[in-house]
Amino acid sequence: MGQHVTDKSCECVAAAREQVEEVAFASRNVFENEPDGRLAERRARLADPGFENARIVSAGSEATETLINMTRQLAVVRGQGTRWTVPSPNPSYHGTSLGAVAVTGAPDSEAICPPVRRIMPKALRSLSYRVPEYVTDSYADHGANVLEQLTLDEGKESIPSLILEPVGGLATGGLVGTAGFYKALRDICDRNGFPLYVRRADA
Known part of the structure; x- marks a missing residue:
């Protein structure tokens, strides 16, 4: 609750105290x-x-963890208990908790997870600058093809969702992909029967 509050004025402190005192339920x-x-x-x-x-959470890491939990619960309720692998484009940033790091495309962060948490598979994301050996659109097509192949390799029956950070944050400094790339990801998800989750309010 206090994570994004930088003003220590009496008004903020009083509002926080009042809300804590009137909590209806907590677990x-x-x-x-x-x-x-x-x-x-x-x-x-x-x-x-x-x-x-809407579900209100404290920060990005909790949002990612909540998303993974809800994704898994939805799969189980639907009788799709084999769905548990959550891929995401790389590079990306989804938080600092173990679950968030597992879907984040950052090798330095990933190194702390095993053997506590399995690192989830990564696909390429669309780049709008510094594109290696491609032009922007062809690299976006290549990234979509990598995700399609990842889906085949992992097995679509094992994937409950894809997490997408459409506007790059910490990992890429405001990187925005092409419209064609995002449409391709949407099509892949629809074709293989799992949802596409967009994570970041600034998107």
Whole structure:
């Protein structure tokens, strides 16, 4: 709750104290109070059709962990218990918790995971500058082909979702891929029966 609060004014401290004192329910997965509920309802009203639900989390790492957990739970409920491998484009950044690092495309971070957490497979992401041995569009096509092959290698029945960071953050400094690349990823997900999750509010 206090992670993004840099102003230590009495107003901020008082608001935080009031919310903590009025927590309706808390467990290892859920923290709920009235202001939290109002914020979720407001965000849902402002969102486009199809995005009427919201879950408030503390930061990007928790958002990624929540996404992985929900993805896995959805697969199990649907009778698709073999789906557990969550690929993502590389490079990318999804957080610092073990689950987030597992889907992040950063070798230095990945080195800390084994044997605690399995590193998830990575595909290439679309680059808009410093494209190695390709022009931008052909490299985007190449990245989509790599993901298609990864899906075949892992087995589409083992993949519950693909996590995408469309606007690069820490890993790429604001990198934006091509529209064709994003459409290709969407098509691959649709063809193979798993959802595409877009992670980052700045997208």
